[in-house]
Amino acid sequence: MNLELPRIPLGDGIEAVLDFLVTHLAFATKAFSAVADQGIRVMETAMMGVHPVLMIVIMTGIVFYLTRQRGVTVFTFLGLGLIWNLGLWSATVSTLSLVLVATLIAISIGIPIGIFCALNNYAYKVVRPILDFMQTLPAFVYLIPAIPFFGLGRVAAIFATVIFSMPPAIRFTTLGIKQVPRELVECADAFGADRWQKLFKIQLPLAKTTIMGGVNQTIMLALSMVVIAAMIGARGLGGEVWRAIQRLQPGAGFEAGIGIVIVAIVLDRVLQKLAKQ
Numbered sequence: 001m002n003l004e005l006p007r008i009p010l011g012d013g014i015e016a017v018l019d020f021l022v023t024h025l026a027f028a029t030k031a032f033s034a035v036a037d038q039g040i041r042v043m044e045t046a047m048m049g050v051h052p053v054l055m056i057v058i059m060t061g062i063v064f065y066l067t068r069q070r071g072v073t074v075f076t077f078l079g080l081g082l083i084w085n086l087g088l089w090s091a092t093v094s095t096l097s098l099v100l101v102a103t104l105i106a107i108s109i110g111i112p113i114g115i116f117c118a119l120n121n122y123a124y125k126v127v128r129p130i131l132d133f134m135q136t137l138p139a140f141v142y143l144i145p146a147i148p149f150f151g152l153g154r155v156a157a158i159f160a161t162v163i164f165s166m167p168p169a170i171r172f173t174t175l176g177i178k179q180v181p182r183e184l185v186e187c188a189d190a191f192g193a194d195r196w197q198k199l200f201k202i203q204l205p206l207a208k209t210t211i212m213g214g215v216n217q218t219i220m221l222a223l224s225m226v227v228i229a230a231m232i233g234a235r236g237l238g239g240e241v242w243r244a245i246q247r248l249q250p251g252a253g254f255e256a257g258i259g260i261v262i263v264a265i266v267l268d269r270v271l272q273k274l275a276k277q
Contacts, residue, residue: 022148029149036101036158043097052089056080063266067273072266079262088237088259095236096263098154098229099222102161106218110166111211114173115199124174131167139164139228147232157225157234165221172214176207212275216268223264237263 022029047055059080064073083092117124142160150156180203188198204211230238237256244253 018145018148025149032159033150033155036105036155039101039104040094040097040154040158043100044093047093047097048090052084056084063270066270069269069273072269072273075269076266079266083259083262086255086259088240088256091235091237091240091256092259092263095223095226095238095260098158098161098234098236099219099226099263099267102158102165102222102225103215103219105158106162106166106222107169107215109162110169110214110218111173114170114211114214115177115204117170118174118177118203119195119199127170131170134163134167139225142225143228143232152233154234156232157229160229160232161222161225164225165218168217168221169214172217173207173211176210176214177203179210180206209275212271216271216275219267219271220264223260223267226260 050058056077060073060077063076064070067073080092083089113127117127142164143156146156146160150159184202184206185198188202193201226234226236226238227241228238230236230242233239237259240256241253241260244250244256
């Protein structure tokens with residue numbers, strides 16, 4: 001006796017939901033496209049408008065000002081110089097612009113959600129399983145809804161990158177605020193502090209290191225998404241890696257990969273230093 005259970009039309013249901021959202025959220029997708037595309041254009045124009053050598057000197061100076069560490073400063077100068085020497089400067093600028101725009105959008109949404117979850121346990125119970133789902137879903141899957149919303153190109157790549165990289169910003173913000181000693185909060189209550197005073201003068205300053213750790217993780221995830229997003233037209237260093245794979249050029253692929261590593265190390269060291277200040 002063969003028992004055949006009817007197949008649950010999960011895929012059909014997801015497609016119906018996506019079609020509904022694409023049809024009824026056109027105003028939101030257009031607004032997101034305008035902001036993201038304009039942000040990338042402004043950053044690329046500003047960075048490409050300066051000669052690469054001068055830009056490398058400026059970026060090295062900024063890194064030294066923020067970190068005060070000679071090792072990181074020398075690494076930044078030599079690393080960016082190597083990228084320019086390999087002919088990857090334009091691709092690096094494109095990648096940096098995409099990562100910075102995606103990160104700004106992700107933390108602009110993620111940190112307020114994290115604060116809300118820290119102050120409301122019911123909200124955190126709802127958001128936590130969603131974050132678990134977002135962090136375990138394969139990164140390639142994020143490209144699927146991005147295409148019907150925005151088509152192929154950089155905006156779709158930014159959308160996928162924002163969704164993929166946002167969970168750490170929410171988790172670390174919630175964790176940081178929840179770890180603030182209860183005695184300090186109760187002391188603030190005893191002195192008559194209201195909710196906003198407690199948040200901005202006690203909880204957020206004490207949670208800064210943890211929140212910056214979440215921002216750091218958000219940037220690292222955004223960089224890791226660069227190569228995957230190249231499959232839908234993100235260009236940049238990820239596009240160079242993707243092109244090398246398609247043309248079986250391992251040397252060119254490793255050169256672009258090393259460029260991504262250099263950018264990741266510089267951003268990581270700067271953010272670590274900022275978190276400690």
